[in-house]
Amino acid sequence: MKWYDKAVFYHIYPLGLCGCKKENNGEKEQHFDKLTQWSDHAAELGFTAIYIGPLFESEGHGYETRDYKQVDCRLGTNDDFKKYVAHCHEKGMHIIVDGVFNHVGRTFPAFQDLLKNRENSAYKDWFCNVNFGGNNEYNDGLSYENWGGYNLLVKLNQRNPEVKSYLFEAIKFWIDEFDIDGIRLDAADVLDFDFMRELRGFTSGLKEDFWLMGEVIHGDYSRWANGDMLDSVTNYELHKGLYSGHNDHNYFEIAHSVKRLLGICGDTRLYTFVDNHDVERIYSKVNNKEHLYNIYILLYTLYGIPSVYYGSEFAIEGKKENGSDWNLRPCLELDDFKDAYENNEITALCAKLGKLKKDYEVLSAGKYEELLLTNRQFAYSRSIDKKTVIVALNNDDNEAVITINPRTECMGAKIILDGSNKAKNEEVEAKAENGNIIVKLPANYGTIIELS
Template sequence: MPSWPEHVIWWHVYPLGFVGAPIRENEGPDAAPAHRLDRLEPWLDHVIELGLNGLLLGPVFASETHGYDTVDHFRIDPRLGDDGDFDRLVAAARERGIRILLDGVFNHVGRGHAAFRDLTENGPSLFRGRWVGGRFEADVFEGHEALVALDHSSPAVVDLVVEVMCHWLERGIDGWRLDAAYAVPSSFWAEVLPRVRESFPEAWFLGEVIHGDAPAIVRESTMDSLTQYELWQGIWHGIADRNLFELRHAIERHDEMLRTFVPQTFVGNHDVTRIASAVGRDLVLHALAVLFTVAGTPSVYAGDEFGWTGVKEERVGGDDAVRPAFPSTPGQARGDERILQAHRALIALRRRKPWLWRAHTDVIEVTNTALALRTAVGDDAVVVALNVGDDPVSLPVADGLTPVAGEGWPTDGRVELGPRGWVVLEA
């Protein structure tokens, strides 16, 4: 894989929500461009100020509603703008040294896709399904009738995805997030990705995988990285349920994955309840301490740095709370200053210690409500001490000497933490 992902920390944005585009009242993929994508540019300096240098964009292609029902992979969604708007965003990011990752929805498309509308019984098909009485019954994605499944055994689908990927890589992006990669046969990616790498050897491919044998999927698919949902769940449940043994288990599983690949890590994204709602604002800092001191390629879901809340619900419009519109400029954003400052301090720590990208983490001590971690390479180490309980605790901190973030000063190899206290130390 290319070396640049070792040094990237992503700011993850859901564009349609960010710019305030209509989601369920779409005028259609043939509507005149609304030129909303420009609203992202004033936020690029905020990305740099946080210490981040990557822009992980959700769907930007023409679609019917939420962006994951694509109807044209070669056209910018008119609710966002047009090619010119996209080119300006890429240029503005490039000026600041910001990498761009696009969301590739290659498991399914919307029913309005031209190839699906023009489907004939005797013609070539890109879709998985069957003809019954002169009518094509398409397979769909996880029961969503609006999302028709592509036929990944078809050479035509392989060719289409290669063409789409190369088109946008040529336009200046750096790689792809492969949506619902867990639902696509690994053999499909193993056909597609080597062909793309022939022309774009520096491209990076991140697969959205929420279950399964992650190391085997990476080996068989040739993807560079996978989303680390096990660690996300361990952080969330470990902190919220006051069961840090679950977090220890997730970290140990995470370390096993490092033998094969470096996962993409997060505590929030466009598909899950925001971390401040999941664990409470006073414990967000504990989650961040873990995210930024264990191995991985981290991302910050836009708005989490302000401590924004939002609960995902299983209903129509249930994602709206975690995909809100953003103000015109960062200066208009309201949030929790403690959480913002913790992001800055912990991202700065990670910048100073790039070896954290693939370093092993040892669990020094764990109880239901207290945890001490040490991540190190040679003599350089970062130590994390967490207390999610309501009583003070004393934790060992090994060679952790200098506080970087949080509250607590080590004495004789231990640190005293108050209720819900935390601290990150450098060796």
């Protein structure tokens, strides 16, 4: 398996985590000591990769890029980042950064040249649908295509050979200077397909197993994630099912999404998550907080590449207010969570699941098979080389005893995820009987069972 197919990602939004100013006025700050501390925390919990971004010099929230070869001065310097990557590599973690190639900020030098020199600008074809007879809210005396209706995000023309050359040179710089291991393509669902195909070939020639993952919300994910373009895309469909399937006591929704996506994407592992910097925290979206336990088991054990957003391992809240995302991107201090390792069930669960992912290759490489499905109980297996584990879940408010046909020869059943709900003083039980697995699950609880 390639490193990313068995990775467990920790997602850091650095400008938020570090409490940086929301507008970049050029004042230099230094936060890589804090970022290193949080990455060490991630390693301790069993994460094997860090997705950190946005990272490069920008105007505000990070996606209005100003300089593709400079770390945002609100975080630190290029040298700071180089040392940070080396440290994470020493800890056994790969590093992924944001690649914002669809649009730039208005202070991007080429766009400033366009505003100044208009029709005579050497960069007039770097941007999409520039109209010198138009205007906008900035009173530029011209208009242009943007992203999402926001004129502060100027759309790049990815079909322009000069633009492609510029961006590819920047990517080579990140690899050569910082030794990054992959790129998350922002707004990949509106990037030019030919651009992504060329990008795949270019990066494959620069670094073996360099990972390209794209931000895609809706649609047929295989259009982007395939052998010619990206290695993976964000699995927003499953993200929705993971919370609504529990809120509605409807495991059919989750199972249907898994089956549908496997049918569409085949062996391609999608980037799975329960929350991120653009959506509300899972703690705030799930009605019954006890369901978090099963949601995280699903995140780690379904077919895909799991990712946990910083702070969510502590089960923190986070809701949008007045359309703003800043509540989703808070400044946090690790010292405020020092008791979580012993007292927070979700923190402890992430650590256990991270260890299981390292110890049991079947949880990453194993074939998925649905074994039992009702509105409130769900069981599936992951199998490879005659090794099988079963994930059994109960989202009912009452204890459930379920009988699972493992569809393979089975003499014994061993619980490998701590089988006790200490808060309720209830035990999980599992046994092999007449070729079946009989599992007793406490209310709103799940487990993982190894067959022998």
